[in-house]
Amino acid sequence: MRYLNLSEILPIINSGKEVEQFLGEFFTNNFRCFRYVTLGKTKEGYFALIFEKFDDSDEGFTRVYDYSSVEPDDLFGKEVGPFESFEEIIKKLNGEVTLDSEKYLLSGYLVEEIKTEPNKT
Numbered sequence: 001m002r003y004l005n006l007s008e009i010l011p012i013i014n015s016g017k018e019v020e021q022f023l024g025e026f027f028t029n030n031f032r033c034f035r036y037v038t039l040g041k042t043k044e045g046y047f048a049l050i051f052e053k054f055d056d057s058d059e060g061f062t063r064v065y066d067y068s069s070v071e072p073d074d075l076f077g078k079e080v081g082p083f084e085s086f087e088e089i090i091k092k093l094n095g096e097v098t099l100d101s102e103k104y105l106l107s108g109y110l111v112e113e114i115k116t117e118p119n120k121t
Contacts, residue, residue, distance in 0.1 A: 018039060025055075035051065054069075064110050080096070
């Protein structure tokens with residue numbers, strides 16, 4: 001697993017791929033949960049999806065993408081955008097979550113990222 005350089009992110013997104021970032025864990029009603037964001041681009045502009053998922057690893061699931069959503073209305077993530085520029089979507093996201101400019105991953109690598117995160121329970 002390798003984090004993306006800032007110079008790599010925009011070309012990846014502009015080529016139709018998505019990047020992701022693990023935002024950490026939190027607890028709701030004593031259940032461990034994970035938060036992450038996916039960034040991409042459609043013909044309408046740059047968008048983000050914020051996901052909050054229960055840690056369903058004790059249910060036999062091994063991928064965060066398969067975990068159940070904390071908020072049933074946000075099964076496919078809480079959509080932010082679209083915006084005309086990448087800078088606009090990042091600015092809007094930073095008003096809702098804390099992004100780390102050095103921790104972006106290609107889509108699909110969150111499974112490895114979460115495995116490396118220490119359990120903070």
